[in-house]
Structure formats: C-alpha cells, structure tokens
Amino acid sequence: MTNPAPIPEPQEAPKPDTATVPALSIDGVSHAYGPRRALIDVSFNVQPASFTALLGLNGAGKSTLFSLITRLFGIQSGRVGIFGHDIGKSPGEALRLLGVVFQPRTLDLDLSLTQNLLYHAALHGISRSEAATRSAELLGRIGLADRAGSKVRDLSGGQMRRLEIARALLHRPRLLLLDEPTVGLDVKARADIISQVRQLVTEQGIGVLWATHLFDEIMPSDDLVVLHQGKVLAKGPMSRVVTEAGAQDVNTAFMRLTGAQTMPGGGA
C-alpha cells in the first residue's frame, strides 16, 4: 500500500465567504480536575482547509482538550465552537461536522472492517445502504477493500490507523481531529498517514487539528499551537512562531518557549 488516496467529499465544499468562520474555535477554555488545573485560558482557531499542529509534551493538556471538543467532558469555562456551533449548546450540530481519531485504538477488534464502519455510520444515522456504499468506497481508497470481511484484529498498526481515519471521514465531516495518530507506527506507516491527512486538507478543504509531540510531523506552512502545562505559549504560522522565538527551527523554538530538554528522535 503506497500513499493512500484520501477520501470522500466533505459534507459541503467550503465557500469563500465562509472562510471567516473557523472550523474550530477554542475561546478562553479552562479545565480542572479537582485542584489540578489541566487547561488555563486556552484560545486558538483552526481554519477550514488548514493543517494546525497542536504541539505539546505528554501531560500538556492535549487529551483534555480533545475530550472537551468531543464533549466527553463538560466545558467548565470558556467556549468551544465547530463551524460556529457551540459544543455545549448544540452538540448535535457541532459533532455532525466533526471527525475524530483518538489516540488509543477505538475499533472493535473482533468485528470485521466493514462491520466497524457500518456501526459508525449507524451512530450518525446514515442508512444501511448508503453506509455500505460509502464503506466499500472508503476501504477501496485506503487499499483495504480485499480485507473488508477480515477481523480488525488481523490488521497491522498502520492499517488500523488508516481504517480509523477512514471511519472518521465516513459521515463527511469538515473538521478532523487526530490525537497523536502516528504513535507506535513505523516510519513508512507514519509517512502514509501524514500524507493521507495532508491531502484531505489541500484537496477537500477539511480543517485538521493534529496533536503531536513529534517535531518532524510539522511543516513550515502549518499553523502551530504550542501547549505547555495547560497554557498556550505560542500560536500562528509555524514560520512566525519560530521567528518570534528567535530560533532557527521548531525544535529550538519549542525548547526556548517551554524551557524543555530536547529528546532524541525529533520528539518534544
């Protein structure tokens, strides 16, 4: 399987006059677990047809933020909007436009690839016949059509990730969240997945928020949000963040911003 072609059209193609509405807007969001503050006044936007990298160490608050955006946790303070829909006030409309790939695997290992996709489609109210058509098409595009009836358990880590991304796109969202999707994958599988997601941005105008702690996954043209100990330390186009930090590359910029020690392998 070489570079997988990305997947279906989003619900509606973005229109020029909608560019002012962010795909995702995080506005003054704070969250605490008892006395421990996991997020402190976090604000940033993800634009449609853009790739935004959310860079932070483990424990920075990335997963908490994802839990808030996906309404797994209630919003304690601040506001999260998806294409203008407040996740607290109209979660249905907001979640309809959102696709998510969580960091831990969330597939049913004992069910087949198609069964996993059909279940996800049902959760979005997509009729069985439509779901079957979309599933077959998606499996074809990620090069797993011949495995449609196999159990997910028999797939490799990279194949499972590709399936999860395909699943997240099944209901044709316009915003895609991925929480460290390449963790544990080999170099080839990582490259495939990154290229697949970047194609979604350029060809289909999907807004992507990609949480990572790996510098080499970020490109100069990306938007960057640096999250550290629950706070946003810097945000904006990567080149600007690097320049403003007085650094030559994102690695150095990140270390200057956070005071962190660098780790081998290009990781934060």
Next chain:
Amino acid sequence: MSSITTRDTPRGFSFAEYMTCLTGIVWREGLRFLHQRERFVSALVRPLVWLFIFAAGFRQVLGISIIPPYETYILYEVYIAPGLMAMIQLFNGMQSSLSMVYDREMGNMRTLLVSPLPRGFLLFCKLLAGTAVSLLQVYAFLLIAWFWDITPPSQGYLTVLPALILSGLMLGSLGMLISSGIKQLENFAGVMNFVIFPMFFASSALYPLWRVQEGSPYLYYLCEANPFTHAVELIRFALYGQINWISLAVVGACTIVFMIGAIWAYDPSRGLARRGPAGGEG
C-alpha cells in the same frame, strides 16, 4: 455571514436517523455477544448451578404452598426459575453498565459518545442493547430448563418477553446509576457484595415472601420494598400469562426513575468529571 447562518441552521435529526442509530447499536452488541462465547457460557452456568444443585438440594427442605400464579403444587425448581431469569438480567445489567461507566474513556464508549445524537438517547440505546443480550441468555436458560421439567405454558414464552424487556432496562439503568453515582464501587466485586447479593437474597427469587414474613417481619418489608422482588414477580406472573399489576407499576416507575437518574449522573459535567483526565495524559 448570512450565508453561514443559512447553511448552518440546525437541522436536527429525523426519526429514521434515530432508528438507524438504535438498530446499529443493538446490532453491534449482538455481534459482539456472538463473538464472546465464554461470556455466554458463564452467564448460563451461574443460574444452572442454582437450578441443578441448589434447587435439587433444597427441594425437600422448602415446601411451597399453592400461591399465585401457580395453580397447583410445584417443585422448588419451578418456583426459583423466574428468580434465576431475573438473576441473569441482574448480573448482565450490572456488568454491562459498570463497563459503560468505567470504560467511558476507552474505545467503544468514546466512539459512541462522539455520535451527534443526544447523549441520553445513546445511553438508552446502549441499555436496550444490553437488555437484548440478556434476553438471549434468558431464553437459552429457559431452553435448558425445559429439559429439567420446568415447562411453563407455551404462550408464557411470549408473554414473558415484555416483562423481561422492562426488568432488563430497570436493572441496567440501576447498574448505571449506581456505578456513576457511587465512586467507591469501582469494581465488580464491590457491586457483587453491596448490590447484587443483597438484592438477590432480599427478594422473592429463592423463597416466597410469606415464608420470610414468618421468620422476620422487618426483612419481609425490606423484600417488599426491593425493586428486584417486583422484577421477579413480574417475570413469574408473565411466564404464566398473567400480569402482577403492583409489580408492573413498581418496575415501570423504577425503570423511569433509574433511567433518568442514570442519564443525569452519567453527564460528565456532573459526578464523573472528578474522576480525572481521559487517557494516559493530561
């Protein structure tokens, strides 16, 4: 911005979308159940041990007088069969609800909860799916029990179905309410000791309540107030084509109260938010 307002006007969800979601959740639960044969076997072994061993041992000890819905003297095995059917549902309800609460940050609950449909509806579907699985277990038990001379009237197999659906929903939502609300009950052993065993023994599952009343009036009142007693009696009467109206009212009311409470307590902005961050990191 006007075009945005027009385009993004909330369109809500159609009845067909709700039904697609419901059938999808039940279908998946059924598929998973078929893949977990050991779960099926262990769900059956428990009541069968009670039926084959406990009931046989107690047959001579415990005389059962003629009480409704029975019209003749019955063997002890026949008496406890409805209690064991309810026990299957009790274990199934507690087990599946506990996993719904404690696995909420794991795979399948996360997948479920990012569905755009209302969360209350998703949880209801999940409870209904758990009940559907318990029905498969109960009917498998009834099939084996039939060979053990527990032979209710044939229409009883049909008339007991609505009773089982209601009692399954009641026990599932009770399990969800308890696991969401009581932080200390963090594992199944705790639920067994503090919920399942007291509910099961302080009920009419193993002995008729008039016998309990002879021994201890207080225990009798406790048994009468136990919703599980009414689930057992609802099933017992329905299995013989009759309706125990008091039990129906109690089980119906408890189902509504427990389900509303369970859905309320499950809301992460309430009790569960204190449990900590999702996944391994903050």
